[in-house]
Amino acid sequence: MLLTIGFVVVALLLISVVASAAGVHLERKRLLALADVMALEAADAVDDDAYFAPGAGRGDPGTEPAAISTATVRAAAAEYLADNPAATARWRDFGYTAAAVDGGATAHVELAAVVRPVIISWVLAPWSDGITITAESDASAR
Numbered sequence: 001m002l003l004t005i006g007f008v009v010v011a012l013l014l015i016s017v018v019a020s021a022a023g024v025h026l027e028r029k030r031l032l033a034l035a036d037v038m039a040l041e042a043a044d045a046v047d048d049d050a051y052f053a054p055g056a057g058r059g060d061p062g063t064e065p066a067a068i069s070t071a072t073v074r075a076a077a078a079e080y081l082a083d084n085p086a087a088t089a090r091w092r093d094f095g096y097t098a099a100a101v102d103g104g105a106t107a108h109v110e111l112a113a114v115v116r117p118v119i120i121s122w123v124l125a126p127w128s129d130g131i132t133i134t135a136e137s138d139a140s141a142r
Helices: 002-043 070-083
Strands: 092-101 106-115 131-140
Touching: 002 070, 002 092, 002 106, 002 131, 070 092, 070 106
Parallel strands: none
Antiparallel strands: 092 106, 106 131
16 A cells, blocks of 8 residues: 555656646747747848849849848837737746847847746745746848
């Protein structure tokens, strides 16, 4: 009887750890999807007049459009989050950075959030305050 109770306790603790790990993994995948969307939105913030200027896109540095700047990437990311407040409602302590890299050809977005394990047991007690997850994504503006 005592051995059976011991095995049941170990099995329940194992289930709590696996369920919590799966939950954190799914939250990280959601954060990565949000990073991809925000990077695409920021890369799409290219000035149309510069993008469709005569000679643009032919490899000549003198006629290539100044695709995006860090200011436009940050503004596009902030605008997306303002338009979609439910996108970050599930996370505590959500934060992001956004910048133009590669000479204005690429939008780079980094996100960070704190998630709590699904089931808190004494095994997972050290992580009861939450686990910090991060994701980053790049999107080309050209």
